Amino acid sequence: MKMKIQEPIDINGMRIKNRLGLAPMVNMPGGDDGYISEQTIRWFEARAKGGTGLIMTGAVVVTPPTEEILKQRIAAGMTKWVGVTDDKYIPGWTELADVIHGYGAKLGVQTVALGPQSGLGASPPPYPDETHPKKSAQSLGVGEGPVHVVTIEEIEQHTSNTVAVAVRLKTAGVDCFELHLAHGGANLYASWVSPMYNRRTDEYGGSWQNRLRFPVETIRRVRQAVGPDYPILVRIDADELLGKWGIRLEDALHYIVPAMEEAGVDCFDVSQGSIMHSPQGIVIPLYYPRGCFIHNAEAVKSVTSLPVIGVGNIFDIGMAERFLQEDKADMIFMARQLTCDPETPNKYFEKKADEIRECIGCIGGCGRPCAINYDIQDEPVPLTMADKARKVLVIGGGVAGMEAARVASLRGHSVSLIEKDSQLGGMVDAISHNPLLEEFGNLVKYLSNQMRIQGVDVSVCKEAGLPDVVKHNPDVVIVATGSRAVIPELARDKPGVITYRDACREPRKVGQKVIVWGFFGSELAIALAEQGKDVVLIGKGSEASIGSDVSGPRRFWLMRKLTDIDFAREAPETIQVTNPRVLAGTDIVDISLGGVLIRNSDEGESVLPYDTIIVSQRFSERQKNNTIISELQGHGFEVHVIGDCAQVRGIKDAIWTANEVARTI
Incomplete structure (x- = not known):
């Protein structure tokens, strides 16, 4: 019917x-x-x-x-x-x-x-x-x-x-x-x-x-x-x-x-x-x-x-x-x-x-190119069958690793993928647990389905060391092990300090009074505030640096969320939201049971009460998970590095590097 x-x-x-x-x-x-x-x-x-x-x-x-x-x-x-x-x-x-x-x-x-x-x-x-409202400063x-x-x-x-x-x-x-x-x-x-x-x-x-x-x-x-x-x-x-x-x-x-x-x-x-x-x-x-x-x-x-x-x-x-x-x-x-x-x-x-590859709504190209479909661009590397089928091992099941596995399999290679976590998707999967960004889960769902459809041999809850790779004996190794947050020394082993990834995947760890440390977590701060938590968003940079790691249109909306600009109001002026409270030009100086000592470039030092501190570092502050690369190269394997462990960037770059490698091996 x-x-x-x-x-x-x-x-x-x-x-x-x-x-x-x-x-x-x-x-x-x-x-x-x-x-x-x-x-x-x-x-x-x-x-x-x-x-x-x-x-x-x-x-x-x-x-x-x-x-x-x-x-x-x-x-x-x-x-x-x-x-x-x-x-x-x-x-x-x-x-x-x-x-x-x-x-x-x-x-x-x-x-x-x-x-x-x-x-x-x-x-x-x-x-x-002059009686009319003017356009937003976030153009x-x-x-x-x-x-x-x-x-x-x-x-x-x-x-x-x-x-x-x-x-x-x-x-x-x-x-x-x-x-x-x-x-x-x-x-x-x-x-x-x-x-x-x-x-x-x-x-x-x-x-x-x-x-x-x-x-x-x-x-x-x-x-x-x-x-x-x-x-x-x-x-x-x-x-x-x-x-x-x-x-x-x-x-x-x-x-x-x-x-x-x-x-x-x-x-x-x-x-x-x-x-x-x-x-x-x-x-x-x-x-x-x-x-x-x-x-x-x-x-x-x-x-x-x-x-x-x-x-x-x-x-x-x-x-x-x-x-x-x-x-x-x-x-x-x-x-x-x-x-x-x-x-x-x-x-x-x-x-x-x-x-179906479902749009994630990121507004990160929208056709010229598309962030999650490598072929939607002017001159993609063609997807052709490989001259010779090879045995390919992908280490890491984030979106870069899964995309590389998908494309390599389409080209006729025999592909296996190893992921240390219990679920696929990596950082993108974690981000998709933020209610504001749940559409990102569309990409994880699509690629996970492709692993099954393309017959990729997937192993989870398994960390691939050199002995595992040697036992597998691949012709090609694609390393897609991602990146990780680095807890600053002053926050290590302090109560209530968690990473952005943990806050997204394990919301039970997030208390009522929350400090989001780093503007990368701006959208998470908004989501937590909308859940009724008391949130302070702090970052060392100016307000102009908020959203610097996302696409221009998405940053526009992030700033609208943080400043509540609404031209339908009787008075057209910008109205600053009070939750989350945004403190630019601010850093954490010390953490104790009594609270968090912060230093603001204009207002000096003050103490904020907290239950949870969420470390949310921007791309440039994250650390690549690339320790296995030199071991593999030293053992004589053909090694290709993609995604965040090559350079910590966004989803589009993860998809791009995956294709540029998988279409040429």
Whole structure:
């Protein structure tokens, strides 16, 4: 019996084979001068081949960027742009459409007019005046271009450009067109509708009707140009998550949805958030529960008979199916999950869900590259069968060791893995016991399943010494023994002192009054505070050093958690949380039964009471577990070192070093 997500859906005559789509994203690879490249085609082909019904490309600009803008993109590490701004680009889009159609999927294109905070020199409506809240000091890296009031002539030009793009897409054989009307200041149309940004006093500002005039006129003209039977989608903000400053859900339901429906759209792609002020609705952090914004799609469904697409932190098809069964949406878009594992639909529908590589929500690349899938990058080392099958021994069952074992086995080698702990996963498994970071466990689960599926001989609770390796007699030894925390001398053998790893794996050891020693433990400090414990987070560095070991977007959310910045408040100022209490520029001087003596760079010395001290050192302060390497090399073994015992870094580096070795032995 088919699931509902496997049923076809019709959007104005476009029949999609199932109800799962690739959400439009800005990680689309492009070629030189805006042309579709072979890399572009292969990127989207992988998702179509993987079973996704609708492939949406993201944020295709309607106005060609200048040379200066292109330089800015390259300097910012952004992907090359892909254009539809001239007829010369049509053949490339036709080729892409033909490839997607070859897998029975449909192709759609989301278009965007760049706005005031795109960082790309766009012409925006006026920036908010001094009564409006400003963007967070912890920026996601989206800049602010030059600001001026858009003229009526420029409005007409943007509209004409959008219409021309829609016509070219239809000519190219693309199945549907989407206008991006969400996500705030980086998008001209979205910022125009939002009361947060649009402060005009003419017929294009003020009332909801006036602020919607620009996108409504654009949709009407697109409809006139493409005809009645070509599907037009619109991505809307159901809620900008800005309270009274922005678009609220009731505004979207009362004004935006009816206006777009009357203008001629065929489907609502329901999103939320504003990229500079409330990006939690767009780049959703792993601190948020899965499917946390589906209520917005459900609300839109209650006021329209048109198809509604739900999106946001949906990683598993089981959840997507439940949302469809509960009539919360007519279709589901996935973004990061289909980036991480393009074969997700096929695996699920073929009853191979245990083979799905599930996203961990780390926001550590999201496609260019992906932190946990080595192949999602521009030039991976190819995965080919080995010229000669060899006997490979992997010492260490963390994510680096398991990934190396997985890849080596796929290449035809006979692989054994030895792990000294009772469970696999190493430090990543420990971290996943933190409620804020439990999604990290997805990687451990996937790799553990792969050990079974690939037939890797796994031994746990066994420490591999030189005699064990000699007895095993491997052709190749891959050492992935990780790293360990080093308890500072003044804290050794003191009561209540434990490591970060122990605090995660054995929460019973954590008392009520907790000192987290080191900013690496910031997320653990937050989780413990949310459990009702009294937490002090101390670190020798400044506040700017908090989160220095994690990706930029994840650090953004970490700082939001620690400082409670919330632009929906009546007063827009930052509000410092009191638990956990954060003490930067602080170190521990002494530990005794009477408390912890700390020294702050500004306030001098003081004593803190404690039940538990959690030593949470940053990567550079951890010690590599590499003592066996020289012994093995001295005995003549071919030895490769990967993961933290090579260099203590993050998950992506562990996965990368594992692949670079396992694909070449």
